[in-house]
Amino acid sequence: VPGDLAQEVGALPFALDGDRLRVAFIDPLDALAIEEIEDASGCLVEPYQALRKELAWALATYYPELGLEPPADFEVDVGQRLGSLALDKGWITQDQLDAAVEAQKRTGGLIGRALIEQGALDDERLARLLAEQAELTFAPRLDDAHDDVRMASTLLRLDAVQFSAVPYQRDGDTLVVAIADPRRRADVEAIVSGPVRFVAATDAEVQQRIETLYADDKGRLGETLLMSKKLKREQLRRALEEQAKLGKVKPLGEILVDMGYVTQAEVDEALNKQRSGGGRLEDTLVQSGKLSPEMLAKSLAMQLGYEFIEEDGVQVDPYAVSLVPEATARRYHAMPIRVDDDVLVVAMKDPRHVFALDDIRLITGKEIQPAVATEETLSRFLNRFYRSETDMDELATALLEEVGSQPQQQEEDTSAIDDNALVKVVNNIIREAILADYSDIHVEPRPDKVVVRVRKDGSLREYMTMPKATAGALAARIKIMGGLNIAERRMPQDGRVRFRDKSTEVDLRLSTLPTVYGEKAVMRLLKKAASIPEIEQLGFADYNFRAFEDVIQKPYGMFLITGPTGSGKSFTTFSILKRIAVPEVNVTTVEDPVEYEIPGINQTQVNMKAGLDFAKALRSFLRQDPDIIMVGEIRDHETAKISMEAALTGHLLIATLHTNDAAGAITRLTEMGIEPFNVSASLIGVLAQRLVRRVCDGCRVEYTPEPDVLRRLGMDEDEIRGQTLYRGVGCEKCGGSGYNGRYAIHELLVVDDDIEG
The missing domain is CATH 3.30.450.90 (Beta-Lactamase)
Incomplete structure (x- = not known):
C-alpha cells in the first residue's frame, strides 16, 4: 500500500494472511477507505481499530518517505516492553517472547494475549504486568468490594462491560474502579462524574464483579433508553441514584418464608439456580412451581409497602382510566385504578419500574402511587376497560x-x-x-x-x-x-x-x-409537533453530537440533511429548528407538504397549481427579513442557486437533499450547476442519516456472528469478547419480524479548511 494512500485514508497494513491483508484504521467502518486499500493492494482487507497516536507513529516509522515526525509523547514498543518485563521476572523465555512477537506480526493481536495462548503466561500474571506497566496497584481478588447499593449508578452496566471496568470501592469522594485493560482508563474517566482512581485486576475478577454488582438488572431499561438517545446519561444516573435512595428493604426471600409461602430450603435452592442461570429470585420460584403469581404479587406488595389489587375486590374509576392512554397502559402493563386526593393509583406487576412511573406521571400531570397486581389481573383489566367498541371482524361483516x-x-x-x-x-x-x-x-x-x-x-x-x-x-x-x-x-x-x-x-x-x-x-x-425530540434524543454518537451542535449554532451558512425517503430527515430538521428557533430570530420554512405545524415558525406550503414552488417562495423569503430559512427539499438548479445566495448573505439555511452519503451532497450541488467555489463558501456541514431496525427485546436470543459478518462490520472477535450479541427470532410483540423500533445512525461532514480548499 503506497504511503500517500495510507496517510490519506488513515490506515496501516501490518500483516498478510494468504490473500487477506490485515489493516489498522482510525475508522475501521469507513467502507470507502477499505475499498481504496483493496484496490491498491489487490487483497481482501480485514480491518482493525487503531488509536490515532499509534497510527501516526507507525506511518512515520514505516513510511519514512512521507517525512512525518512521530508523536513526541508516544511510547514505542509497548507490547515488547511488557514482554521484557515478563522476561526479566523469569516468567517467560526469550523463545516464547520471540514466538509471541511473530504471532503479533502475523495476526495483529496483543503480545500478552499471544503469550497466554502459548501457555507461557496465565491471566493473573498478565494482569500484574499490565498493572506494573501502568503504575497501578494490582488487586488479585475483588472480594472486599463495597456493597453500597448506589455504586451501580456511578458506571452503567453497558459501559462496565464495554471497558472491562467496574466500580470497586469508595475512598471518600473518590470512586475506585477495577479495570482489566488499563489502556481504557481515559474512556472510563470521561463518563464517570467525579474523581476516579484505578486498580488493576484480572478480566475474570472484573467480569465476576460486574455480574454481582448488576445482578438485579437495575438500569437495563435505562440503558436501552440511553442507547436510543431517549435518555441522557446523567438523567439515567440520577434516576438510578433515586432508586438506590429507597434503601435496603427486607429481602423478598425472607418475606416469602415469613408468610409461609415457601421454606428456607426452597429459597436457598432457588438462589443457587439464580446464581448459575441468572434471572430474579421470584421468577425462579414461580418457574419451579413453588410459588404462584398471586403469592409473588402479595409478597412484593408487602416487601415494598404497597397496596395489593385483587380483581374482585377493587372498583376501577373510569376517570382514572381516561387519564392514561391505552398505548401507554399496555406498553408498561400498568392499570390506572382511582384518584385519591389528586394522586393516581396505578397497579403494576413490578412497581419498581421507575421509568414507567415517570412516564405516567408526565402524561397525567399527577403524582403516582404504585400498587401491585398479578399479570393476569392486569391483562383482564386492560382488555375490559380499553376494549375497542366492536370487534373488527363483526364490523367488516356489518x-x-x-x-x-x-x-x-x-x-x-x-x-x-x-x-x-x-x-x-x-x-x-x-x-x-x-x-x-x-x-x-x-x-x-x-x-x-x-x-x-x-x-x-x-x-x-x-x-x-x-x-x-x-x-x-x-x-x-x-x-x-x-x-x-x-x-x-x-x-x-x-x-x-x-x-x-x-x-x-x-x-x-x-x-x-x-x-x-x-x-x-x-x-x-x-406525529404531533410536541413529539418532535430534542437534538440530544436523535441518537448521535458523542463525538458527532458535539460537532453537530457547533454547526447548527452558526449564524449563517448552508447546512444540508441527506438520506433516502423515510430516513427521518424531516424529524431531524424540525429538531434542529426546535433548538435554534428562539423568539429573537425570524424563522421561515417552505415545505411540500407542511407535516408538522410548529408554533412561532412561519411555514409556507408549496402550491404548484398557484405557481408557488420552492424557488419562488425562497425569493420571497429574502424580502421578509429572515434569520433562519428551512427548505423542504432542494430539487433543481434554481432552488439550489437561491439557497446558496441566501447562505452567503448572512442567513442560516437548512435544507434536505437526496444523496447516499454526506460527501455526495457536494457533488450533487455541483451537478445542479452550482460553482464549486460557491459551494465551499456557503456550505458549513452535511448530515447523512439512516434509520435502522432495533432487535426486539421480547424475543431476542444470544448468538455468535460468523467471521464474515464481523468483517463487514469492521470488527474482530477480540473486540466483541465479553459482550453479548443478539438477534430476534420473532414473537407477538414484533409481529414475527424479530425487530421492534428503529434508531438513527449518522454520518456528519463538517466543512473545514481542508474541505473548502
Missing part, C-alpha cells in the same frame, strides 16, 4: 351487509357512505394504528378482496382483509374525511385531516391513486 343490500347503486351516490359500520371500520383502523405506532395505512383493492396493510419500523405487514364489495365505500369514506372529490376516480388526489376520536387525536395525510382494481388509499399518520 359493512358488507350494508353495502351488499344496495345493489346497482351509482358510485357517485354517497348516501350510504356515512353509515355507522363504515365509519366504525375506518375509525377503528386509524385508532389501532395510533396505538400500535404505525406510520402508514394502505387500503389496497385486489381482484377478489381489499387488503389493509400497515407500516411499522419501515416494513409493511398485512393488518386485515375485507370483502371486495367494500372497496368503493372505503375509498369514498377516506375521501370524505380529507375533503376530496368522491366523484373523481380517474386522477390521484391528496388531502389532509385531523382525526379525533374520544381522547385520540392525530393528523393524517391522505392520498388516493387509481389502479386497475379500484382506488388505492394511503393514510400517513403525522
Whole structure:
C-alpha cells in the first residue's frame, strides 16, 4: 500500500494472511477507505481499530518517505516492553517472547494475549504486568468490594462491560474502579462524574464483579433508553441514584418464608439456580412451581409497602382510566385504578419500574402511587376497560351487509357512505394504528378482496382483509374525511385531516391513486409537533453530537440533511429548528407538504397549481427579513442557486437533499450547476442519516456472528469478547419480524479548511 494512500485514508497494513491483508484504521467502518486499500493492494482487507497516536507513529516509522515526525509523547514498543518485563521476572523465555512477537506480526493481536495462548503466561500474571506497566496497584481478588447499593449508578452496566471496568470501592469522594485493560482508563474517566482512581485486576475478577454488582438488572431499561438517545446519561444516573435512595428493604426471600409461602430450603435452592442461570429470585420460584403469581404479587406488595389489587375486590374509576392512554397502559402493563386526593393509583406487576412511573406521571400531570397486581389481573383489566367498541371482524361483516343490500347503486351516490359500520371500520383502523405506532395505512383493492396493510419500523405487514364489495365505500369514506372529490376516480388526489376520536387525536395525510382494481388509499399518520425530540434524543454518537451542535449554532451558512425517503430527515430538521428557533430570530420554512405545524415558525406550503414552488417562495423569503430559512427539499438548479445566495448573505439555511452519503451532497450541488467555489463558501456541514431496525427485546436470543459478518462490520472477535450479541427470532410483540423500533445512525461532514480548499 503506497504511503500517500495510507496517510490519506488513515490506515496501516501490518500483516498478510494468504490473500487477506490485515489493516489498522482510525475508522475501521469507513467502507470507502477499505475499498481504496483493496484496490491498491489487490487483497481482501480485514480491518482493525487503531488509536490515532499509534497510527501516526507507525506511518512515520514505516513510511519514512512521507517525512512525518512521530508523536513526541508516544511510547514505542509497548507490547515488547511488557514482554521484557515478563522476561526479566523469569516468567517467560526469550523463545516464547520471540514466538509471541511473530504471532503479533502475523495476526495483529496483543503480545500478552499471544503469550497466554502459548501457555507461557496465565491471566493473573498478565494482569500484574499490565498493572506494573501502568503504575497501578494490582488487586488479585475483588472480594472486599463495597456493597453500597448506589455504586451501580456511578458506571452503567453497558459501559462496565464495554471497558472491562467496574466500580470497586469508595475512598471518600473518590470512586475506585477495577479495570482489566488499563489502556481504557481515559474512556472510563470521561463518563464517570467525579474523581476516579484505578486498580488493576484480572478480566475474570472484573467480569465476576460486574455480574454481582448488576445482578438485579437495575438500569437495563435505562440503558436501552440511553442507547436510543431517549435518555441522557446523567438523567439515567440520577434516576438510578433515586432508586438506590429507597434503601435496603427486607429481602423478598425472607418475606416469602415469613408468610409461609415457601421454606428456607426452597429459597436457598432457588438462589443457587439464580446464581448459575441468572434471572430474579421470584421468577425462579414461580418457574419451579413453588410459588404462584398471586403469592409473588402479595409478597412484593408487602416487601415494598404497597397496596395489593385483587380483581374482585377493587372498583376501577373510569376517570382514572381516561387519564392514561391505552398505548401507554399496555406498553408498561400498568392499570390506572382511582384518584385519591389528586394522586393516581396505578397497579403494576413490578412497581419498581421507575421509568414507567415517570412516564405516567408526565402524561397525567399527577403524582403516582404504585400498587401491585398479578399479570393476569392486569391483562383482564386492560382488555375490559380499553376494549375497542366492536370487534373488527363483526364490523367488516356489518359493512358488507350494508353495502351488499344496495345493489346497482351509482358510485357517485354517497348516501350510504356515512353509515355507522363504515365509519366504525375506518375509525377503528386509524385508532389501532395510533396505538400500535404505525406510520402508514394502505387500503389496497385486489381482484377478489381489499387488503389493509400497515407500516411499522419501515416494513409493511398485512393488518386485515375485507370483502371486495367494500372497496368503493372505503375509498369514498377516506375521501370524505380529507375533503376530496368522491366523484373523481380517474386522477390521484391528496388531502389532509385531523382525526379525533374520544381522547385520540392525530393528523393524517391522505392520498388516493387509481389502479386497475379500484382506488388505492394511503393514510400517513403525522406525529404531533410536541413529539418532535430534542437534538440530544436523535441518537448521535458523542463525538458527532458535539460537532453537530457547533454547526447548527452558526449564524449563517448552508447546512444540508441527506438520506433516502423515510430516513427521518424531516424529524431531524424540525429538531434542529426546535433548538435554534428562539423568539429573537425570524424563522421561515417552505415545505411540500407542511407535516408538522410548529408554533412561532412561519411555514409556507408549496402550491404548484398557484405557481408557488420552492424557488419562488425562497425569493420571497429574502424580502421578509429572515434569520433562519428551512427548505423542504432542494430539487433543481434554481432552488439550489437561491439557497446558496441566501447562505452567503448572512442567513442560516437548512435544507434536505437526496444523496447516499454526506460527501455526495457536494457533488450533487455541483451537478445542479452550482460553482464549486460557491459551494465551499456557503456550505458549513452535511448530515447523512439512516434509520435502522432495533432487535426486539421480547424475543431476542444470544448468538455468535460468523467471521464474515464481523468483517463487514469492521470488527474482530477480540473486540466483541465479553459482550453479548443478539438477534430476534420473532414473537407477538414484533409481529414475527424479530425487530421492534428503529434508531438513527449518522454520518456528519463538517466543512473545514481542508474541505473548502
